[in-house]
Amino acid sequence: TTEVTRPVNGYYLLGVIGNPIAHSKSPAMHNAALLEAGVQGAYVPLHVEPENLQAAVMGMKAMNFRGFNVTIPHKVDILSYMDELDESARFIGAVNTVVIEHDRLIGYNTDGVGYVRSLKEEAVSTIEGMHVVVIGAGGAARGIVYALLLEQPQSLTILNRTAEKAEELAKDFKVLGNVNGYSIDSAEQVLAQADIVINTTSVGMHPHTDQTPVSIHHIPEGIVVSDLIYNPLETKLLTDSKHKNCIIHGGLGMFVYQGAIAFEHWLHVQAPVEAMRRAVLASFTS
Numbered sequence: 001t002t003e004v005t006r007p008v009n010g011y012y013l014l015g016v017i018g019n020p021i022a023h024s025k026s027p028a029m030h031n032a033a034l035l036e037a038g039v040q041g042a043y044v045p046l047h048v049e050p051e052n053l054q055a056a057v058m059g060m061k062a063m064n065f066r067g068f069n070v071t072i073p074h075k076v077d078i079l080s081y082m083d084e085l086d087e088s089a090r091f092i093g094a095v096n097t098v099v100i101e102h103d104r105l106i107g108y109n110t111d112g113v114g115y116v117r118s119l120k121e122e123a124v125s126t127i128e129g130m131h132v133v134v135i136g137a138g139g140a141a142r143g144i145v146y147a148l149l150l151e152q153p154q155s156l157t158i159l160n161r162t163a164e165k166a167e168e169l170a171k172d173f174k175v176l177g178n179v180n181g182y183s184i185d186s187a188e189q190v191l192a193q194a195d196i197v198i199n200t201t202s203v204g205m206h207p208h209t210d211q212t213p214v215s216i217h218h219i220p221e222g223i224v225v226s227d228l229i230y231n232p233l234e235t236k237l238l239t240d241s242k243h244k245n246c247i248i249h250g251g252l253g254m255f256v257y258q259g260a261i262a263f264e265h266w267l268h269v270q271a272p273v274e275a276m277r278r279a280v281l282a283s284f285t286s
């Protein structure tokens with residue numbers, strides 16, 4: 001491991017900027033990780049209004065923060081304050097993790113890569129050669145499409161209510177592989193060929209837990225079905241898919257692994273993934 005810069009008196013300052021931020025699970029998860037890894041430091045929630053974004057970023061530099069996460073609504077606007085962008089952030093056009101390295105701000109996007117790491121740890125042995133279907137074409141889908149294409153699937157098909165957004169997303173990532181976008185109306189034909197189906201829409205999220213993004217009749221028996229939603233931990237799409245002998249994968253792992261990869265960028269030590277998962281689960285009930 002490389003030497004970590006900016007231990008102010010041996011103490012690492014970390015945080016997350018967003019608006020709203022009060023309900024973020026990141027502080028509980030990262031403080032548990034620091035404790036478990038034996039690293040002295042603290043991770044704080046920081047409420048930042050859009051008009052104060054630049055001042056907040058400069059403030060963190062001035063106060064010797066080691067780095068921070070970025071969440072809604074700042075993930076795209078923060079790009080203009082970065083001195084350097086990792087390939088992930090450049091392709092996706094959004095930053096969720098910043099490392100402050102000798103006064104330089106380096107932007108990463110760990111959402112998609114975190115998702116894929118979770119999928120591979122928990123549900124599939126490989127993505128290479130598979131027919132993958134992504135439902136939804138919003139911010140979360142962008143990161144996931146990028147990271148999935150790095151795994152060289154046979155095909156990646158994006159289905160979305162607004163067809164143009166699916167087509168545009170596919171066009172943006174064409175250089176990375178075989179990716180196409182269509183209207184959700186094509187679900188029946190497209191899903192018939194699928195090995196892995198991933199819901200990236202908010203359909204099925206609390207409080208609308210009785211909804212599914214596609215008809216369960218179109219999901220083939222025995223494939224892998226994944227949902228980014230983690231509230232509830234098991235969506236109706238996943239419960240119904242389980243009844244069709246599918247391997248199911250929920251959104252908690254993505255949240256934990258995007259955090260784990262950020263933690264590793266900041267501290268250059270292996271993230272204690274299980275302690276992080278336990279901390280997030282505990283914060284649901286507290």
Ligand code: NAP
Pocket residue numbers: 111135136137138139140141160161162165200201202203205228229230251252254255256258
């Ligand atoms: P977003 O940018 O607002 O995109 C929303 C997507 O959902 C769009 O494709 C939209 O389709 C579709 N959609 C919304 N309501 C719909 C409806 N009633 N019927 C059909 N499609 C609908 O949101 P996002 O940031 O990508 O987040 C999407 C989901 O991912 C959320 O549930 C979020 O909680 C989850 N997420 C999870 C994690 C994690 O760590 N597990 C991380 C990020 C996000 P149109 O284009 O047609 O509007």
